[in-house]
Amino acid sequence: MRLLPAFVASVHGLLVTQHTGHRRLPQRFGARMITSTSLAVADVENTVGPGRPPYALSGLPRPKLRGAVMGYLHKSKSWYLLACAYLTAAFLMLPRPVQALDIFLRLGLVGASSASVAISDGYHNPDRRSDGQVEGREELFWLRLDYISISAMLSTNLLLWAANLGWVGLLPFSAAATTASTAAVVAASLVLVPRRTGHVFVKLTMAFQFVCLLGYLVICAITSPTPACSSVYFCYLPGFILYATKWPKHKTFGYHEIFHSSVLLGHMASMGFDLWFLR
Numbered sequence: 001m002r003l004l005p006a007f008v009a010s011v012h013g014l015l016v017t018q019h020t021g022h023r024r025l026p027q028r029f030g031a032r033m034i035t036s037t038s039l040a041v042a043d044v045e046n047t048v049g050p051g052r053p054p055y056a057l058s059g060l061p062r063p064k065l066r067g068a069v070m071g072y073l074h075k076s077k078s079w080y081l082l083a084c085a086y087l088t089a090a091f092l093m094l095p096r097p098v099q100a101l102d103i104f105l106r107l108g109l110v111g112a113s114s115a116s117v118a119i120s121d122g123y124h125n126p127d128r129r130s131d132g133q134v135e136g137r138e139e140l141f142w143l144r145l146d147y148i149s150i151s152a153m154l155s156t157n158l159l160l161w162a163a164n165l166g167w168v169g170l171l172p173f174s175a176a177a178t179t180a181s182t183a184a185v186v187a188a189s190l191v192l193v194p195r196r197t198g199h200v201f202v203k204l205t206m207a208f209q210f211v212c213l214l215g216y217l218v219i220c221a222i223t224s225p226t227p228a229c230s231s232v233y234f235c236y237l238p239g240f241i242l243y244a245t246k247w248p249k250h251k252t253f254g255y256h257e258i259f260h261s262s263v264l265l266g267h268m269a270s271m272g273f274d275l276w277f278l279r
């Protein structure tokens, strides 16, 4: 008789796995809750990371270390302290009289990076906050913000470094284009996501921001008197390549974890090279 509950749990787990295992997003997700109980069998079948529920919207696995560093940086407030230290140092090093635009650009950079840390924790770690339940509606809220914060991160980097490079060449147009791109990502995230067209539109727009607009900025940086600052772009580069290719997949530490590491490295490089630029 002890086998009966196990059999029922197996069938239930299998159904949940099949139901959530597709990549197309369900239209009605609000009421669907995925619990750690229903995942016991799915775990065995290697469809989810060890001990963690999959994403509610896509059913994709949630690797063991997904969001771990972002969660630590958010809860310990370490990232926000680092951002404050950078802002203070930049303020002290900016030429006098300090221009409002110079402060605004740096506030934008730390605002976007801090938001990306907080939002990544919100999106990836709902199972660490509550009783192990992951609700689609809450996940969609964080996913929309996640898209917006990534796009904002690309824009704020371009704006700061376009200013540092003296707005040479077509950088004013690149700045306008990246700002418009982020506005488009905000609109698409709120209106189109979670439909497939929304995901595709957002990702193509971010690819345009990274490859074309930031790529042009890198060319300007390399040909400037301070070519070293182009390193910022190359810190972000591996993460965005793996984000686009979704490789390698791993139950503990895969492409998205490398993306997060690369993004954090890029943020720190951007802040560090900015202080070096202001020295």
Ligand SMILES: [Zn+2]
Pocket (backbone or CB within 6 Å): 120, 124, 256, 260
């Ligand atoms: Zn993430």
